[in-house]
Amino acid sequence: MRIKDEYSILKEHVKEKGLRITPQREVVLDAFLGTERHVDVESLYILVKKRDASISFATVYRTLKLLCECELAKELKFEGKITRYEHKYNHKHHDHLVCAQCGKIVEFHNDKIEEIQDKVARENNFKVLNHHLEINGICSSCRN
Ligand SMILES: [Zn+2]
Ligand SMILES: [Zn+2]
Ligand SMILES: [Zn+2]
Structure with a gap:
């Protein structure tokens, strides 16, 4: 709609x-x-x-x-x-877990990870414009 x-x-x-x-x-x-x-x-x-x-x-x-x-x-x-x-519109920032076998994508948001990324950027004198964190792995149904 x-x-x-x-x-x-x-x-x-x-x-x-x-x-x-x-x-x-x-x-x-x-x-x-x-x-x-x-x-x-x-x-x-x-x-x-x-x-x-x-x-x-x-x-x-x-x-x-x-x-x-x-x-x-x-x-x-x-x-x-x-x-x-x-x-993107009206959707909060999130990162992804991607299954290398079936391609399933899981979205997640973790405040700690976000904070650490900002900290790393600051320590390297970087102004963050955006980031995309992707974790590749095998989902639970593919492991069965
Ligand atoms: Zn993130
Ligand atoms: Zn899978
Ligand atoms: Zn997404």
């Missing part, structure tokens, strides 16, 4: 870039907001196709880039290679 706010944010951003919000871009936004998190371009494309078969892969890809630019989406590279997108 589309939330008005997110639609307005995309509309504003697209306008600033001198582009128009097309029905196709709207469909991509709807599909993105309606799906679980951590979706890659291919799986979002399949979801978009179900709603409107005329929308091209390139449109899905470019719209995702627009969503990232206006911070509705966040791009993540899992295991250093698989690019996935997750909701």
Whole structure:
């Protein structure tokens, strides 16, 4: 279900870039907001196709880039290679555990880890812009 706010944010951003919000871009936004998190371009494309078969892969890809630019989406590279997108707007910072076998992704937030990371940055005279902590391993169902 589309939330008005997110639609307005995309509309504003697209306008600033001198582009128009097309029905196709709207469909991509709807599909993105309606799906679980951590979706890659291919799986979002399949979801978009179900709603409107005329929308091209390139449109899905470019719209995702627009969503990232206006911070509705966040791009993540899992295991250093698989690019996935997750909701960013109104979502709290979190880190990830990724199963190397089934690809399952677990989100977590740990204040202590966050504090230690900030401390390490301070000690190295770094101003943190962002960080992405990913722990790779094997989940409990894959170990059984
Ligand atoms: Zn973190
Ligand atoms: Zn697994
Ligand atoms: Zn996440």
